[in-house]
Amino acid sequence: MGKETNGVLARTSDDEVIKKQEIQEAQANMWKFVFGFTEMAVIKCAIELGIADFLEENNNNEEVISLNQLSNALGCCSSSLYRILRFLINRGIFKETSTKNGEIGYVQTPLSRLLIKEGGNSMAAFLLFESSPVMLAPWHNLTARISSKDNGRPAFDAAHGKDVWKYAEADPGHSNLLNSAMACDARVAVSAIINDCPEIFKGVNTMVDVGGGDGTTLRLLIESFPWINGINYDLPHVASVAPHANGVVHVGGDMFNYVPKADVAFLMWVLHDWGDEECIQILTKCREAIPKDKGKVIILEAIIGEKEENIIRGSNNEKLKDVGLMLDMVMMAHTSNGKERTSKEWAYVLNAAGFSRHTITHINAVQSVIQAYPS
Numbered sequence: 001m002g003k004e005t006n007g008v009l010a011r012t013s014d015d016e017v018i019k020k021q022e023i024q025e026a027q028a029n030m031w032k033f034v035f036g037f038t039e040m041a042v043i044k045c046a047i048e049l050g051i052a053d054f055l056e057e058n059n060n061n062e063e064v065i066s067l068n069q070l071s072n073a074l075g076c077c078s079s080s081l082y083r084i085l086r087f088l089i090n091r092g093i094f095k096e097t098s099t100k101n102g103e104i105g106y107v108q109t110p111l112s113r114l115l116i117k118e119g120g121n122s123m124a125a126f127l128l129f130e131s132s133p134v135m136l137a138p139w140h141n142l143t144a145r146i147s148s149k150d151n152g153r154p155a156f157d158a159a160h161g162k163d164v165w166k167y168a169e170a171d172p173g174h175s176n177l178l179n180s181a182m183a184c185d186a187r188v189a190v191s192a193i194i195n196d197c198p199e200i201f202k203g204v205n206t207m208v209d210v211g212g213g214d215g216t217t218l219r220l221l222i223e224s225f226p227w228i229n230g231i232n233y234d235l236p237h238v239a240s241v242a243p244h245a246n247g248v249v250h251v252g253g254d255m256f257n258y259v260p261k262a263d264v265a266f267l268m269w270v271l272h273d274w275g276d277e278e279c280i281q282i283l284t285k286c287r288e289a290i291p292k293d294k295g296k297v298i299i300l301e302a303i304i305g306e307k308e309e310n311i312i313r314g315s316n317n318e319k320l321k322d323v324g325l326m327l328d329m330v331m332m333a334h335t336s337n338g339k340e341r342t343s344k345e346w347a348y349v350l351n352a353a354g355f356s357r358h359t360i361t362h363i364n365a366v367q368s369v370i371q372a373y374p375s
Contacts, residue, residue, distance in 0.1 A: 046088060047117065047128060049081075050117070051070070051112075052124075055112070056113065059107055066099045085106060115127075122184060123185075126181045130330075137159040139155070145158070154335065155332070156333070163335075179213045185269065186216045189366075197363060201221065201225045204228055207229070207265075208266065209232050211267060211270035213238060214243060217266070218247075222246070231251055232249070233255065239251055255285060259286050265298070268367070269300065269301065273335050280352045287374050293375065296373050299346075303340075303341065304340045304341065305342040
């Protein structure tokens, strides 16, 4: 590559080539940022239409479902459905192939199976929750929050006039979306705990799940560790509608004031919703609820800023380490003082709450397992 100057062909320097490539890459990335919302919106559409559900039900023996079959079954415009699927296929969601008759057809992929509404490892409920108008509105107030030195009015409060917990208490439909999303994540995270560190539940007779939502986490743990007697502890409006599960008692209350007695207090994605002072208060109540000699608190949370050598190679913990930074932005948009923490920040709140030691175990999930001991 070059240009002629006074009859001499001047070679473009390597630096100029690299600079041009960097500009092109920056522009391509910027377009992705501009239209980043389209991925969430189109995936939400696919979930609501039930595309993955129909394919899963009818892909017997890997039979290919034609575009016409799919559009007729879902009651969709064939040409619009084709364009939706083309977009998703480009991102590895669904796969296009041909039917025996040579028509355009579709089959599932590992990624599309996560969109099945009732699937065991489905993340559909989580996406429907985060893409709801209620949860999207606070993002428009993020700049206003951080523009003031004291963080100003929380973004969720500015959008809805109350915090996320009071909003859920007043709106049963939104509360159900929230609980379904947490149950969705619980199925993924609990599977990782059971596979990667089952020994942490050895000798545990009673366990209270603090902020346990609809009890999905406890139910799944007790299915694998049936010797555990579980207490699902959450706000009264949550605990009162939680479904019955063998080995689980649902109790309503306020974790800032009291935590039921048990051998182990379990908290999954609870503490990241709160600032340090609130976390110390919650953890103090947990410490008071467990035996000093053999009790412990098990915490499942993302740990951000982990050094490269502390990440398990090839694990989801390595592949998903950027998710922790995204979750930190979610906490800023959706809570008053919540945040994701580094290992040093976790050590601070645990020590301040009276725990003398703790361990961290990385598992194949966004979260890691923290075990904290009072003595």
